[in-house]
Amino acid sequence: MSTSSGQTQFRYTQTPSKVLHLRNLPWECTEEELVEICKPFGKIVNTKCNVGANRNQAFVEFADLNQAISMVSYYASSSEPAQVRGKTVYIQYSNRHEIVNNRSMGDVAGNVLLVTIEGVEAGDVSIDVIHLVFSAFGFVHKIATFEKAAGFQALIQFTDAETASAARNALDGRSIPRYLLPEHVNACHLRISFSAHTDLNIKFQSHRSRDYTNPYLPVNASAIEGTLQPALGPDGQKKEHESNVLLASIENMQYAVTVDVLHTVFSAFGTVQKIAIFEKNGGMQALIQYPDINTAAVAKEALEGHCIYDGGYCKLHLSYSRHTDLNVKAHNDRSRDYTLPEASILAMQHMPGAASAATTSWQSPPMYGAMAQNPDRAQMPAWDPSMQAGRPAAYMPPGSTYPYAPPPYSGAPSNQAPMGAGPQRMPMYGNQPASPAGMPTTSPPGY
DNA sequence: AGCACA
Numbered sequence: 001m002s003t004s005s006g007q008t009q010f011r012y013t014q015t016p017s018k019v020l021h022l023r024n025l026p027w028e029c030t031e032e033e034l035v036e037i038c039k040p041f042g043k044i045v046n047t048k049c050n051v052g053a054n055r056n057q058a059f060v061e062f063a064d065l066n067q068a069i070s071m072v073s074y075y076a077s078s079s080e081p082a083q084v085r086g087k088t089v090y091i092q093y094s095n096r097h098e099i100v101n102n103r104s105m106g107d108v109a110g111n112v113l114l115v116t117i118e119g120v121e122a123g124d125v126s127i128d129v130i131h132l133v134f135s136a137f138g139f140v141h142k143i144a145t146f147e148k149a150a151g152f153q154a155l156i157q158f159t160d161a162e163t164a165s166a167a168r169n170a171l172d173g174r175s176i177p178r179y180l181l182p183e184h185v186n187a188c189h190l191r192i193s194f195s196a197h198t199d200l201n202i203k204f205q206s207h208r209s210r211d212y213t214n215p216y217l218p219v220n221a222s223a224i225e226g227t228l229q230p231a232l233g234p235d236g237q238k239k240e241h242e243s244n245v246l247l248a249s250i251e252n253m254q255y256a257v258t259v260d261v262l263h264t265v266f267s268a269f270g271t272v273q274k275i276a277i278f279e280k281n282g283g284m285q286a287l288i289q290y291p292d293i294n295t296a297a298v299a300k301e302a303l304e305g306h307c308i309y310d311g312g313y314c315k316l317h318l319s320y321s322r323h324t325d326l327n328v329k330a331h332n333d334r335s336r337d338y339t340l341p342e343a344s345i346l347a348m349q350h351m352p353g354a355a356s357a358a359t360t361s362w363q364s365p366p367m368y369g370a371m372a373q374n375p376d377r378a379q380m381p382a383w384d385p386s387m388q389a390g391r392p393a394a395y396m397p398p399g400s401t402y403p404y405a406p407p408p409y410s411g412a413p414s415n416q417a418p419m420g421a422g423p424q425r426m427p428m429y430g431n432q433p434a435s436p437a438g439m440p441t442t443s444p445p446g447y
Numbered sequence: 448a449g450c451a452c453a
Contacts, residue, residue, distance in 0.1 A: 024448050051451050059451065090448055102452040 018065050019094035020072065022058045026085045027189065028173045033084050034058050041074065042067020046099040050173060061099045068093065106193035109161040112200065113168055115154045116191040117176070119281055122152050125188065127210055129180045130154050137170065138163035142200040144209045151281070157200050168192045183304065184249040184319045186283070242293045245321040246300055250284040254313045259336040262286055265308060270295035274326040277334040289326045296320070 022034070031049045038044055043063040051057040062068040075082050075091055082089040106114070113134075117125055127143055134140050134156050142157040158164040172192040181188065202211040204220030211217050246266075250257055259275045266272050266288045274289040290296045300318045308314035328337040331348040340348075 019450095021450050023450085048451060056448090057450070088448090092449080095450060100452055 014072075014093050015095070016065060016069050016072075017093040017095070017097050018063070018068050019059055019061045019096055019099055020068050021092050021094040022060065022082075023052075023056065023090050023092075024087060025056045025058055025089055026087050027055050029056070029058065029084050030173070034060060037082055037084060037089065038062075038071060041071035046101065048099050048101065055173070059094055059096075059099050108194060109165050110194045110196065110198060111158045111161050111164050112195040112197040113156045113158070113164050114193050114195040115156055115171075117152045117154065117188050118191060119188045119283075120152055120181070120185055121281060122147050124182050124185050125152065125176065125180075127154075127207060129176065130156070131210065131212070132180070133171070133176055134158075134167055137167035139212075141213050142202050142209075142211045144200050144202060146208065155195055155197060155200055157197070161194075164194065168194070182319050184247055184285070184317045186249065186251045186317060240320050241322070242297060243320040243322065243324060244290045244293045244296045245323045245326060246288045246290070246296050247319050247321040248286045248288060248303075249280075249317045250286065250308070251315040251317060252307075252313055253284050255309055257284060257286070257308060257314055258333040260333070261308060262288060263336070263338070265303070266290075266299055269299035269302060271338075273339050274328045274337045275335065276326055276328055287321050287323060287326055289323075 020038070025034075027050075029049060031047055034047055034049055035044055038060045041062070044060055045063050046059075046061040048059040051059065062071075072091055072093060082091055115130070115134075122145065127145055130143055130145070131140055134143075138158055140156060140158065143154055145152070145154040147153070156164075156167075158167065171190050174190055176188055176190065178185075200209075200211075202209045202214075202217065205211065205215075205217050206220035248262070257277065259277060262275050262277070263272050266275075270290055270292075272288060273291060275286060277284065277286045279285070288296075288299075290299065300320070303316050304318045306316055308316065326337075328335045329348070331337070331340075331345050337344075
């Protein structure tokens with residue numbers, strides 16, 4: 001009722017407790033890692049890991065109050081903070097005095113796991129990949145996959161709860177190895193709990209469900225569809241279907257990426273016909289259409305893993321799209337058809353949808369006007385310095401050394417020019433929100 | 448970076 005000072009006063013006070021509250025833990029933090037940093041201070045009687053919406057908090061209960069006090073005092077005066085996987089962990093007394101492990105549904109062990117695969121859509125992770133990953137722990141009887149609000153999910157049936165628990169303990173919070181996934185998938189964390197099911201009812205062998213105990217189960221027609229677009233070939237090699245349309249997923253998107261930005265980047269390899277930018281699973285993706293597969297292949301090869309902006313910002317992951325001709329209906333900063341003549345563009349701008357999209361545009365596209373007036377310019381296959389008018393960026397023309405600085409990550413392609421070789425500064429675009437106030441926006445971040 | 452579970 002009353003928001004008396006008595007309540008708020010105690011919210012952040014540090015009444016000692018055997019239970020410690022740890023926060024800012026890495027998402028993947030395991031119970032072992034938690035125990036590792038706590039056990040020097042005393043006997044741990046209980047833990048609760050991966051707590052909270054971000055799964056980055058934990059509770060640790062010591063046998064004795066003094067042990068908890070010793071840990072808190074140690075890190076209160078230590079120059080080295082507590083760390084897990086390089087992340088500073090903040091430790092306080094919990095406002096409760098014991099951990100209650102309410103083993104709710106999802107935590108009561110059973111032989112069927114409910115696996116949520118975060119950061120992917122259904123097509124990204126094949127049932128064969130799931131089978132491969134979980135078979136490491138024992139015979140997988142059945143798999144059923146489905147898409148819900150929570151995302152792409154799978155029910156995985158093992159022989160017994162022991163096997164299922166082993167798989168859960170090993171894989172919960174972990175990622176499926178990158179080489180088993182399409183290239184545009186950045187990360188896909190597995191969130192695993194126990195299902196209440198004990199025996200899945202699989203009716204067909206299909207791309208959505210499998211019964212490995214019954215190879216004679218009828219094959220659903222939709223399974224054929226699944227074999228038409230295999231993420232992996234029979235030998236386990238990546239088998240991508242080439243296309244003139246590239247699917248780009250943009251990782252670490254600190255800065256705005258508009259069609260203009262993408263057009264400039266991808267035009268270095270040939271005529272860009274159409275671009276569509278959209279959001280998928282909280283990340284940004286774009287489809288870039290070239291006239292032919294060869295151009296797309298060159299662009300894909302050259303740009304994969306590279307960043308639009310220096311410093312690891314807007315890292316590109318490219319794969320071939322299933323599309324061959326994009327249906328671009330709006331003309332705004334998220335979608336553009338460069339093959340259209342001016343009249344069509346003007347007509348499009350009066351279409352519903354184009355206007356609303358324009359209001360969300362905080363970055364006016366400088367190339368837009370020039371191209372609308374001269375459709376031939378839109379067909380310009382490659383580099384044209386005049387297209388950069390008003391742009392502070394120093395762009396590398398195609399044919400020069402790599403215009404795009406290699407990403408600083410370990411996953412970077414090894415066959416690319418090393419950082420600092422040649423004039424490798426990333427192209428920059430105006431109006432970068434992260435630029436320090438008052439600073440010219442021509443300097444790349446990190447300068 | 449700021450408290451779970453019913």
